[in-house]
Amino acid sequence: MEHVELFFKSIFIDNMVFATFLGMCSYLAVSKKVSTAIGLGAAVIFVLGITVPLNWLLDQYILQEGALAWLGPEFASYDLSFLSFIMFIATIATMVQLVEIVVEKFSPALYNSLGIFLPLIAVNCAILGGSLFMQSREIASLGLAFNYGVSSGIGWFLAILAIAAIREKIRYSSVPAPLRGLGITFIITGLMAIGFMSFGGMLTGGDDAVAKEDSAVEVKIEEEKENKTIADNTAQLIQ
Template identity: 65%
Template sequence: MENILNIFVKSIFIDNMVFAFFFGMCSYIAVSKTVKTAMGLGLAVIFVMTVTVPVNYLLNEYVLKAGALSWVSESMADVDLSFLSLIVFIAVIASIVQLVEMVVEKFAPGLYSSLGIFLPLIAVNCAIMGGSLFMQERAYANIGEATAFAFGSGIGWWLAIIGMAAIREKLAYSNVPKPLKGVGITFIITGLMGIAFMIFLGIQL
């Protein structure tokens, strides 16, 4: 339980997908203009991340990696399907994103219109794919650790985009130099927020 808590906290603050790895920057920059749209996309990313990483963990453990099919029969103990990891991970992510898109369109049409193309683009959000690849690389001991990592990473991405959206709403009333308006000042703020998150590197977990 202690290790799961450590993984959860670390994935939010220390290994933040945006500020540590700069993953998911396209939608992070484009959708962080208002807190409302940022909140919607952030929650969608949390859900997709929390569902896809554990599912991909099970597929990796029991289907894809070397020896994973030994539970089927001894003759398949030497089978290694890890070369299919990317295709399988992408298929799972795309399926879950399609489900989220249908639910949002049905129950929150206003939010669906606000997010526009960026909601289906969660399927190619590198933060989502990065979560599954990090899970595979770090070889978590059980699905609990993989789920804690996924949920924490989703919350970390949500915190980043909510923080940026809140700042950008205030910038609308600020005298920003014309050459820096829009993407320019957004990148500068992202860098400053990344530096601010570096204070968590000193946390001993």
């Protein structure tokens, strides 16, 4: 159940583009055609699916305070968390280089259409954000880290695929001159973000969750009243 919840929340509620607006540079630049958007989105899924689990292993067994205890008691006090950014980016750059080699080998047309934005995945803030969010949310297992990486990549893929499909259609629409290009794209992105936010109530319990929270507050208030009554009675008996 935890895996399913994390999967859908990462795609719809905590979407990299619509919730945190990460990776907007390539999202805007490579979303003019659906074909290139699919290629870049698939590359992002692959890179996130590989780098988030790898960086989880680095964080758990090398970077965290006390993570080096497996080397011996004398290393238990070491804290290498200040190296997180460097290590995470090095892992990401390595995987992006691998993706670039594979795409160039098997799909030269896609490689040429993506251009500079394929190697720029290495500095895509959505990729680094996946590893940093994994670290800050204290994901507990390698399986959950892989789940989070893949689902975050799928969320980014859906975002760029949707905006690419819309941008292909609005080329033939009568858009007001001041809004053509990035203007209408930003407006559509904002509207899509509002739409994705509507999934929050569906995936987090909605009214049931609110009702449970209200009932818990009421129970706490009743307990405080009872404790106050007992304290008052005790004070009167002492007097």
